[in-house]
Amino acid sequence: MTDKPKLLVLIGPTAVGKTKLSIELAKAFSCEIISGDSMQVYRGMNIGTAKISKAEMEGVPHHLIDIHEPDEPFSVSEFQERCTQLIPEITARGNLPFIVGGTGLYVESLCYQYEFAESGSDEEFRLEQAAFATEFGNEALHDKLRIIDPESAQRLHPNDTRRVIRALEIHKLTGETLSQQLSRQKKTTPYDLCLIGLTMDRQMLYNRIEERIDHMMEQGLIEEVQKLQAQGYTPDMVSMQGLGYKEIWPYLNEAATLEETVYLLKRDTRHFAKRQLSWFRHMHDIQWVDVSGPENFSANYEKIHGMITGSFSSDFQ
Template sequence: MPGASKPKLLVLIGPTAVGKTKLSIELAKHFSCEIISGDSMQVYRGMDVGTAKITGEEMDGIPHHLIDIHEPDEPFSVSEFQERCDVLIPEIASRGKLPFIVGGTGLYIESFCYRYEFAESGADEEFRREQALFAESNGAEALHGRLRAIDPESAERLHPNDTRRVIRALEIHKLTGETLSQRLAAQKKTTPYDLCLIGLTMDRQMLYNRIEERIDQMMEQGLIEEVEGLRKRGYTPDMVALQGLGYKEIWPYLDGTSTLEEAVYRLKRDTRHFAKRQLSWFRHMRDIHWVDVSEPENFSASYENIRAIIAGRFGSDF
């Protein structure tokens, strides 16, 4: 079988609220997996409601990795994700388990699966400060517009609130003359793994409805109290973690510069836009077996479909 000598790696991707968690647990039980989170926000301790972090009860005994490994003021990067997965995957395999990455952060997952190498392009601290001040004075959308003008593909992939990565993309262009999307396109995109990559998709309006329902649930589960707790611990909205969805939008309400209705409206709008960006990123990826899960009531059919794909990819052992 092609790739039989390579280590096996199962990956499940999809936009926020599409239903990755429930399917991942059932698949992990059947294929004896340990799950590695491919979500750039679930690494942060104390940020549970706003990131829709899986609970201990939902894990149902399945080991999970790369969750709650950083404080909110400690940045998490693509390179750290790669390094940690490099350690975790052979450890999981040594226990006779199948490594299983589950998440929606396309850059992290794609860069690991295909061993992206980002040559050092240096840093320009003064340029970073200038861009950060521009964003502070003119807003994240204006900064994002600067990126859109030089690199519309990266602008489509990066959320306007992700100012750190937007600034880094601008900095790369300034230092190298290349755009981030050009650097990504130049990667060889070969994988050292026997890779089975599953993507979940759904009718767009149904996905948007699920996103809005999830945000209503977050509000009921205490999202405002969670953000207030982070404020009381001394964290500030300019920190990378606090620029994430659910935190950036609620902060102005707590500051008294926004009504709650406005905050929730922005959160739902921004999360819909984020899901669109996730899908845009995934469309550029290769080797994905797409499964439409637009009929949530037919969970068993989706599960059996995915199980058959995995068994077909990895052979009779599964």
């Protein structure tokens, strides 16, 4: 028995199948879902973020979706703050808080109540680094990070310029590296935590990613980015550096063909999934479930249902 608030968490790489499972689990355990995705907070960015639709929610309450305009940055500290407000509110309603998402740092920082130095932001520095990357290439920007913080450089892909710039900015503002901040965090949780991770055969996952990208293009991903461009949003914004958006801008500016754009988006998404799995692998307390094979949905659901019942046995037996 514990008096800690209960928290259910479902993580996994993009396209692994978190959404469908999360809805069925939420209905079974009377959950309210909190999105653990750093990009689904932005309004008007639906296709590229694979944002769940109202119909797909099937009446399950969802939080931290469509809470910002694309020109309003969203940070891990804001995510923590909002979640620490939401979790007791959901619990007080007699429901189970359920984090679902794939942004590893966000989810881990919440689960273990990470404390980050008050680093603030330096917009001029960010713009300078973005301009540097444009002129000299993403690899050159990544080399800057490798010199001051090789551990973070190993974790972040050179094309993930948004997070590379943020890691450089943290060092500039605080005098310490992002990896130093992460290394001193205590791996203890303030929650009665049930943390479940979905994994899948790598080639099967990559095939699903490519199918998802094809579907996004059919749904109108390019038109979605064109609409954002027409609204005055620009490629240097934090939101527009997100996967599924930064790859489209060169096409809109006639700097890449459609074929090149789709190839880059599929490649970058495969790399992103690989980095997600790498991040999750070092996290504590995860109960892993291999969901290879869509025909096994029912079996996987029953297995995860049993894990949750076992973790919160006093409430769900």
